[in-house]
Amino acid sequence: MTKNIKKVVLAYSGGLDTSVILHWLREQYDCEVVTFTADIGQGEELEPARAKAIAAGVREIFIDDLREEFVRDFVYPMFRANALYEGEYLLGTSIARPLIAKRLVEIAVITGADAIAHGATGKGNDQVRFELSAYALKPDIQVIAPWREWDLLSREKLLAYAEARGIPVEMKRASGQSPYSMDANLLHISYEGNELEDPWQEPAADMWRWTIAPEQAPATPAYLELTFAHGDVVAINGQTMTPAIALAELNRIGGTHGIGRADLVENRSVGMKSRGCYETPGGTILLKAHRAMESLTLDREAAHLKDELMPRYASLIYNGYWFSPERRMLQAAIDQTQQVVNGVVRLKLYRGNVTVVGRQSDSDSLFDTAIATFEEDAGAYNQADATGFIRLNALRLRVAGRKRGG
Incomplete structure (x- = not known):
């Protein structure tokens, strides 16, 4: 457990987990807690989080609209790479975590906090994404991950903790609330x-x-x-x-x-x-x-090289390396291709x-109808040139075939 903590910035939603974490941090670390709630388009009303933080006695509350920054600086750059993790996942959760971590660190600097805290569990990816991002941006930042420290490892234990300390949270699922x-x-x-x-x-x-x-x-x-x-x-x-x-x-x-x-x-x-x-x-x-x-x-070779690099780029994002030098390097190469x-x-x-x-594309299309047409091309493409092209590319195959008696 990290000690000598006087102020912590908590990624806070106002739900059961973060409401308990807010109290737990004060109890375990005897510290002041600053709350940060990000609007990245989740479609939920965020003012209840402010009301809950005020009711809990939080003095510094940050509720930030990050929707434009999220899409402009994180989603769009990722889609320039056509990123898919394991061929299917469009990285929706993965790409949001570095932005939240970035803002957590910024608020820690603004408020003079010693640490940041998050509610990600010890089984998931998000703990890795939050913390790798935070350390990349502020190497000396301290990170508190309550799920790796406490024994409140079920919803029932969290509810019991909240009830014992008078923390106002839903004691059961509301009708129609998702079980997922x-x-x-x-x-x-x-x-x-x-x-x-x-x-x-x-x-x-x-x-x-x-x-x-x-x-x-x-x-x-x-x-x-x-x-x-x-x-x-x-x-x-x-x-x-x-x-x-x-x-x-x-x-x-x-x-x-x-x-x-x-x-x-x-x-x-x-x-x-x-x-x-x-x-x-x-x-x-x-x-x-x-x-x-x-x-x-x-260009054909630029496109093919991008496709070869994409799985590595996607894995970097999935595994929390958005702020790594290798991701930045790949992004620079990808962005260069996007000029056209x-x-x-x-x-x-x-x-x-x-x-x-x-x-x-009026300005950047590489499609030339005069060359690609199946009709008369007026000499734009000499089909006889293909003979030498094929013979040169077949040379190694023919040599190998002769050696094997083919």
Whole structure:
């Protein structure tokens, strides 16, 4: 247990866990607690967290709207890389943690706090993401992770602790409250626990919150045009939008058409496998459109090299290394390629599917109709040149074939 702590900045939601942590920190460390609540688009009213903090006697309370920073400086750079962890996960939780850690450290500096604290458990990825980010930004920061110190390892124990100390929290689940462990932000919403702990069990139909079931989505497809500038969406159907507003709009449209559901088993940083379900409607649309824009504007070898680097880049984010030198290095290379990723992609959304139906770039398209056409090309491409090209590429194969008697 870390000692000599006089002030701690706590990542605080006002729920059961963080309400107990607030009291526990005071009890165990005899310290002042500063609360920080981030609005990253989770769609919840945040003022109740302020009221709970005030009622608990907190003197310094930070509730920050980080939605634009989240999408502009974290989500968009990640999507420039077309990042997918293990081929499926769009990293919705992973990408939010470095921003929260960054702000925790900033508030610690502002308030003169000695440490930061979070409510991530000792089994999950988030503890790693929060702490690696914090140490990268402020190497001497002290981190308190109550779930790795206390013995309150169940909801029942947390409720008993709260009741014994008069901490006002829900003593039982309200009617209609989700039985899942959930995390939401502007990029996604995740679900874990309950029947999802059995990877053979299909999720309950009423679990999903952002998306209509594809079979119940409208029978008429929707068409979207996304405008890209340097790899980022800057307009939808010709209407200019900020990053956060654009992603929110893609979530709304995608959810209406059953886009973005995922059910997967992933390998956690700490070594265990975990089953989770995700809704990422806007991100699913964005990934499809971005790859389409790159297909028209990126050089072949640059595009292929990006695809080779992507799994490493995605793993860095998943495992908490957003602020590492290697992630920054990869980002610089990725961002250099995006200078030419400009234009418009047209998409069709229909019952859970996103289909690219058009793409154009007036300034940066590498598609040359005169060369690619199956019709007469007026000498733009000499088909006889392919003979020498094929013979040179076949040379090593022919030599090997002769050696083997082929």
